[in-house]
Amino acid sequence: MKLDLYETHDRHQHFIQNQWEVISKGASDCLLKNRDSLALQDKSPYIYIFAHPRTADDGLNKRLLWQPRITRPRAQTNSYLFRATSKTDILMVCWIIPPKELWNQYKRGNICESNIVLWSINQFQYNREELEKPDPHDMSDGKARDIWLEFLKNGHKHSTRDLS
Numbered sequence: 001m002k003l004d005l006y007e008t009h010d011r012h013q014h015f016i017q018n019q020w021e022v023i024s025k026g027a028s029d030c031l032l033k034n035r036d037s038l039a040l041q042d043k044s045p046y047i048y049i050f051a052h053p054r055t056a057d058d059g060l061n062k063r064l065l066w067q068p069r070i071t072r073p074r075a076q077t078n079s080y081l082f083r084a085t086s087k088t089d090i091l092m093v094c095w096i097i098p099p100k101e102l103w104n105q106y107k108r109g110n111i112c113e114s115n116i117v118l119w120s121i122n123q124f125q126y127n128r129e130e131l132e133k134p135d136p137h138d139m140s141d142g143k144a145r146d147i148w149l150e151f152l153k154n155g156h157k158h159s160t161r162d163l164s
Contacts, residue, residue: 030067
């Protein structure tokens with residue numbers, strides 16, 4: 001079978017663009033529309049946006065859960081982490097780590113090839129401590145805890161597991 005390289009390239013570009021649009025929209029919506037995110041941004045100059053896919057109630061489809069945080073979570077497979085400047089649309093990618101069984105699909109020369117994903121996988125495997133290290137401009141753990149306690153006291157529904 002002979003492939004039309006132009007058509008293949010167009011499909012690849014469409015795939016990459018579509019995937020980025022879904023991730024970008026989810027992160028942006030969490031940053032700019034999520035009630036908890038907006039409340040945390042009132043207290044913090046930055047916000048982390050952590051996303052991880054979960055299987056929907058129908059058992060077939062996946063959905064991305066987006067969580068605003070003020071501390072950098074531990075890295076895990078099948079997750080995305082962004083750091084944003086509060087009250088802006090400025091997002092920095094901290095990591096994009098796909099499920100382990102898909103890692104080979106992101107290698108150079110494959111349709112899903114991605115430098116940020118390859119870097120994230122490499123850091124996750126060989127330099128996880130650095131990947132999980134807080135940004136130099138992050139607030140102290142004590143200040144973050146105070147913000148979370150105030151956040152919870154004001155009736156927000158986040159669980160205390162997000163304190164770490």
